[in-house]
Structure formats: C-alpha cells, structure tokens
Amino acid sequence: MKASDVVKQIQEAVGEAEKTGIRELQFSNLNAYLANVLATAVEQERGEPSMTEAQANHQLEVWKAQLSAHSTMSVEMFKSAVEAGQTALRSAIVINGGAAATVLAFAGNAITKGPILPGMPLLTHIGTALLWFMFGLGGAGIATGFRYLSQFAYNVSHGGAARWGRAGAVSNVVSICLGVGSFFAFFVGGVAAYHAIVLPTT
Structure with missing residues (x-):
C-alpha cells in the first residue's frame, strides 16, 4: 500500500464521519483505525514483489546485455x-x-x-x-x-x-x-x- 492510498483512506473515513454529524474524533477510535490501516498496509507490502515491473524489465535487459557481451567476448x-x-x-x-x-x-x-x-x-x-x-x-x-x-x-x-x-x-x-x-x-x-x-x- 502506498502512502497516498493511506492518506486517501483517512480522508474518506473523516469525510464519512463528518457526514454522520460527528464533529469531534476520539483519539482511541482514531488510533484504532490507524492501527488497522497500518496492519493492512504491512500485510500488502509483504505480498508485493521486491521490485516493480519496470524495474524487473530493466534488470532483465541489463542481464541480457551482460550475457550477450560475455558470450561475444x-x-x-x-x-x-x-x-x-x-x-x-x-x-x-x-x-x-x-x-x-x-x-x-x-x-x-x-x-x-x-x-x-x-x-x-x-x-x-x-x-x-x-x-x-x-x-x-x-x-x-x-x-x-x-x-x-x-x-x-x-x-x-x-x-x-x-x-x-x-x-x-x-x-x-x-x-x-x-x-x-x-x-x-x-x-x-x-x-x-x-x-x-x-x-x-x-
């Protein structure tokens, strides 16, 4: 989960609370919500690959170039x-x-x-x-x-x-x-x- 996604989720949660007429937020509820978001982000990060697709393609091209140069040499x-x-x-x-x-x-x-x-x-x-x-x-x-x-x-x-x-x-x-x-x-x-x-x- 990206940082922008976390900020968007917090903004959406605050907006939904404001629509229901809540004007004040309790710190205990906010902390519980943030802990839940953090746990979700950590779980998603564990499942994400160590590099993006663009980085993987770049590494593949570098490896192919090195292999070709080594073979030619x-x-x-x-x-x-x-x-x-x-x-x-x-x-x-x-x-x-x-x-x-x-x-x-x-x-x-x-x-x-x-x-x-x-x-x-x-x-x-x-x-x-x-x-x-x-x-x-x-x-x-x-x-x-x-x-x-x-x-x-x-x-x-x-x-x-x-x-x-x-x-x-x-x-x-x-x-x-x-x-x-x-x-x-x-x-x-x-x-x-x-x-x-x-x-x-x-």
Missing part, C-alpha cells in the same frame, strides 16, 4: 586462441622447412664444389642440424593434426559427452607440446649448423 577469445595456435604452427613449419632446405642446399654445394667427402666433420654436423630441422618440421605437422582432433573432440563434447571433452583437452595439450618442441628443435638445429660452419673440425 568468449567467442572472440576462442577465435583469437585458435588463430594464434594456427599461426604458431605455420611459423614452425615455415622456419624448420626453410632451414632444412637451406642446409640441404649448403651440403649439396659443399659436396659438389669443394673437397668435402661424406663422413667429414662438416657434413656430420650439417646432417645433425638437418635431422633436428626434420624433427621440428614433423613435430609441427603432427601438432597440426592433433589441433584438428582437439577441435573435433570439443565439437562433439557439446552434445554432453564428457569423454570427448577430456579427449579434446589431451589432444590440445599434445598439440601445444609438439609445437613448443618444434621451435626447440629449430634452435637446436641452428646451433648444430653453427658448429658445422664455424667449428667444422670439432
């Missing part, structure tokens, strides 16, 4: 993570493949144009570098396959299959480890190639 973060992983694997494939091709070209020129025979320290170090580059290239390729498997498993797990979700998580971890190993193999192969050129006799 989650989707964009997922897309950025996928694109970052794809870019990293492509970079690993390019740098390891390019390094392997460079080492092969160097070894070919060294054998055909110089007095270098198979088994010499230079070719041994170059072969070691080439092997590491091939490990890096193969690891990046396998990581790409596990990346696809993880996305497939996550897609299937949306239907409620928990085991597919676990499989997707495992595939994702394997893909990350292989990607990191691919970059590690590139650096190890680069060190081996450095030793082959700078310190060919060691």
Whole structure:
C-alpha cells in the first residue's frame, strides 16, 4: 500500500464521519483505525514483489546485455586462441622447412664444389642440424593434426559427452607440446649448423 492510498483512506473515513454529524474524533477510535490501516498496509507490502515491473524489465535487459557481451567476448577469445595456435604452427613449419632446405642446399654445394667427402666433420654436423630441422618440421605437422582432433573432440563434447571433452583437452595439450618442441628443435638445429660452419673440425 502506498502512502497516498493511506492518506486517501483517512480522508474518506473523516469525510464519512463528518457526514454522520460527528464533529469531534476520539483519539482511541482514531488510533484504532490507524492501527488497522497500518496492519493492512504491512500485510500488502509483504505480498508485493521486491521490485516493480519496470524495474524487473530493466534488470532483465541489463542481464541480457551482460550475457550477450560475455558470450561475444568468449567467442572472440576462442577465435583469437585458435588463430594464434594456427599461426604458431605455420611459423614452425615455415622456419624448420626453410632451414632444412637451406642446409640441404649448403651440403649439396659443399659436396659438389669443394673437397668435402661424406663422413667429414662438416657434413656430420650439417646432417645433425638437418635431422633436428626434420624433427621440428614433423613435430609441427603432427601438432597440426592433433589441433584438428582437439577441435573435433570439443565439437562433439557439446552434445554432453564428457569423454570427448577430456579427449579434446589431451589432444590440445599434445598439440601445444609438439609445437613448443618444434621451435626447440629449430634452435637446436641452428646451433648444430653453427658448429658445422664455424667449428667444422670439432
């Protein structure tokens, strides 16, 4: 019950008393009437909702906007993570493949144009570098396959299959480890190639 409703009820009660010819009001009767109005107001307030319909609609719109923003942010973060992983694997494939091709070209020129025979320290170090580059290239390729498997498993797990979700998580971890190993193999192969050129006799 609103305050205006209480005032209106009191005015109506006073008007009805005045119509009946009453010119004076007893405090006991007035207090009893006000106590009755107060009890009615308290009882109605208990049954009223904690917010008006307009407030409820406003809260609903705010919640919908927050949910939409959160969903959009989650989707964009997922897309950025996928694109970052794809870019990293492509970079690993390019740098390891390019390094392997460079080492092969160097070894070919060294054998055909110089007095270098198979088994010499230079070719041994170059072969070691080439092997590491091939490990890096193969690891990046396998990581790409596990990346696809993880996305497939996550897609299937949306239907409620928990085991597919676990499989997707495992595939994702394997893909990350292989990607990191691919970059590690590139650096190890680069060190081996450095030793082959700078310190060919060691």
